[in-house]
Amino acid sequence: MDDKVLTFGEVFRQLRESGLVSESQEKAAALRLESYGEVQDRESTPWYIKALVAVGAWAAAVFFLVSVGMAFMFELDDKMFILIGLASIAVATILRRVAKEDSIFLAQLAFALCITGHGLTIYGVGEESDSVGVVALVVTVLFGLLYWLYKDGAYRVLGTLMVAGTFSVWFLSENDLNHFIHLLILVEALGVGVLFMKQDLPAFLRPLALGLAVSLGLTPFFVLLPAHELVTPFWPSSIILALGLICLYFAMAKREGGFRYEPLGFAFTATLLFSFSTPGILAAIALMVLGHYLADRVLLGLGFMLLPVFITIYYYSLTMDLLTKSGILFASGAFLIIIRIIISSRPWAREAVEEAGGEVE
Amino acid sequence: MARKLDGPADRKTIQALYKERIISYWACKAALSMLQGPRLWLRWINRMLLILGAALCLAGVVFFFAFNWAAMSAFLKFTLIEVSLAACLIGAWFAGIDRLVGKLLLLGASVFTGVFLAVYGQVYQTGADPWELFFGWSLLIIGWVAISRFAALWVLWLAILNTGIILYWAQVAIPNDSLDFGSLCIVLGIINGAAFILREWGSGRGMKWLRVKWLQHLLFVVALAFPTIGTIAVVVDESHYHFPGVLVPVLWMFYIAFAYWFFKFKKANLSALALCVLYVCSVALTLAGRILFEISDDALMFLIFGFIVLVVVGVAAWWLLDTHRKMRKAS
Known part of the structure; x- marks a missing residue:
């Protein structure tokens, strides 16, 4: 059932037989491949090791927050929480910048302090302003600054999720703003499409793309809340995602160098039919299609996990x-x-x- | 590992070669098409449609039964289930169990066997406990599971067996005080560990259908999960300090040692080692937390525990990275 994995040698052999590469080009490619391997070995850390470090930092941050809360909850006012939070973020940023690449403990400590700082700041701002909107804007500004200053992939992914999450909560908490959830989905869909389909996506933008993909998969959960909790229907998000998928098909077909009308027709029809279901199903399909096209296992896995969940929600509802x-x-x-x-x-x-x-x- | 011509080709590297003008645009296009050609798209779409279609049909059947259940006569219930079961088996025969369609039909027949047993118990009020249903179910379908050469069906069978054991513990062992929680974890750990070993042996003997990576990871996770849960229970709760349940940490340590040897020296697999490390961190942190919070549960202890979490996970990540570098150099 599994495809035999093609090696570079086999690919180049077929290209030579088709007259698309010469022997000298193949030799040049072989030499270049050796140096790519060395660079990628230095840069690549398996995702599960990064996830372990991130989860460890999260867990430590929770204990730090509990500790601060227990020690100072009734003694400090809300402004002090904001100041301590911002100070913690500043220390974390400096620590991250001075930590060497292989210094895991310092990187983890910085991440834990960063999350603790965010937690304290969000709490302080929330209590002081009593407005979810203000919290969302503060989180966005912080994220915008720290994306450049705090050079950590895990933070960039989680920061994207934090921004999307706080905006979702804001839009859902006020009836007048319920409709803006569709705007959020539009932004996420555009971000995912543009960033992932970009040929030369800079490495520092990849965490943003991944964060947007995860939030694209999770935001539809909010759209599917029972009708009495939201004053907006879910069909605008379905239309946005259906159109997004169709644009994706076109982009992929164009990049592969040919439009085959019948297969594309099947894809369009299927997408239009799915638009009568929930936006979550379309989001999961988009992630799976993109993941398969780019051979990106994270996107593929995310889509695989979300599709049965959204199908179940759809039929249950x-x-x-x-x-x-x-x-x-x-x-x-x-x-x-x-x-x-x-x-x-x-x-x-x-x-x-x-x-x-x-x-x- | 340096990239060589005999290494697996990937899109990113092909595109990088084109960007550096080592290969032409058309060579790049042709190479990408080989890696992600129409056939691979078709195969993926066909599989998705088949699996999703089959799952929705099966769900439709289940909902139909759920709706009409009370109004149906026993004869009709049994007829429908047995006809469905027979249809799945006949379909599997004609499709051939070498094809995905045949394997999915055999899976459907296995599911209908369980449905049949449940309805039988309900209609005739046999008084059988649920654990007996699950054990009977696993026994009845073992033949199909054996001939199917289908990893998903083996996983279903193991899930049924595990459920039967857990239900036996809950419904028989606990009231009779004959099997404690630690012993349950030992039994489940041994059964799932044996499944993992058999999978490794089988895939080494040329059984290609066992070589799916997700199966190895799933069996490994489950095999280690029960002893880990049992060990954490022993650490946290003194009521588990009695024989034989107290031996579950011994089993757990044996499994960790075996997994370390197997995945570091026999079949290098960093992701499996990372899972091991995750389990070890869970137990270590539970132990540390137990010791710390028994001394005191004030704010300082939470702060100290936060640092302990960082140290433990940091050491774990450092070791994994170091192992990763050594594995790359060796390969």
């Missing part, structure tokens, strides 16, 4: 009896299987299989 729901579920499943059979029988599908000399299962 249908205000119908179980008999009708069972019919709709079965019909949906049968429809997908029929589409699969139709796609497999199309000439362009058979052509693709024959070209590659393999099966599609």
